[in-house]
Amino acid sequence: MTLTNLRWTLLLFGLLLPEAWTSSEWSYTNELTDETNWPVNFASCKGLYQSPVDIDNSNAQYSSMLLPVRLFPRNEASWSQQSYTVMNNGHSATILFPSDTWFVSLTNDLTPQYEVVQIHFHWGYQNARGSEHLLQGNSFPLEAHLVCYSKRFEKFSDAAGSPHGLAVLGFWVDISSSNTGMTLLEQLGDFSKVLPDIINYNRSAKINAFDLAELLTVVDPKNYFRYEGSLTTPPCTPNVLWTVFRDSALITEEQLALFRALRYSDQETAKQMGDNFRTALQLNPANAPIPRVVYKTWSGSGTHSVSILLVLLSSGIVTYVQY
16 A cells, blocks of 8 residues: 555544644644644644654655756736735735646646645744744744645645645745845745734735745755645644755845734734744654655765665655656
8 A cells, every 4th residue: 555545544534634724713822722732623633744844854865856846827917917915814924826826846847736825934933943844953933835736626625635635835944144145025025015014813915916936046946855744734634745945045134023023813822923833743653654754856964775765666655756
């Protein structure tokens, strides 16, 4: 049985329950509904193959089969005359993109494998923490997630609860120590300008469309980690193909302060938005029937021979190549 089939079999037998993508009550800072209590209402949050994880470069396996990531529009007319919605959803700041506008390919071509839905952010009250994924135990001040769904499904709601339905591009973001270098927010159009307009929960603003493809200029789209995991917020559905770029993007202290000025919804105990990240989980808990592997696109310390990888591929254990 392949890893894909085993995971879906576990879902069918109730060991992992794929809840719908809902706004049911959950929080980061309210002790009644924080992450320790997410499994009460969202069973998948205590299941297997969860995200985020602590990525260990020395244990990640090199795969020559991983290709550069491409981010592109349907065509220029599909985005240049549109607007995007920026929203405080009570947990984060989010940019929502119009449907059928932006697409992602994980195979270095212009095949629209995934459609982009939104980008949101996780950050800390202090610079020493904030990212969801860790890099060898180390955190970054902020992490951005570009959420996409597989075009094998007609719409996002169908993909959100289905195996292999989602893909997320993760961007570690570090403090810029100088005025040189383009920051991540500078590639997001007027996003930073309207953050003061959405300080309170459920506030939204419109911004002119920007070229989302420029987002990949702040990282190297050829160098990343890849693994199979879950949503990092309820319902924690384990159907996400994760791509976390190796090189961190940049943010200034002033830009980070704009995020920290946002306010949570009333469901939270804290008022000021921050520390809105899930604690990193084990890549392979003791009860995992088949271990997960984090792959990377470059060779180096801790790599395994290509022959071993090919054995795994031929056995059907590695499934990301089918996306």
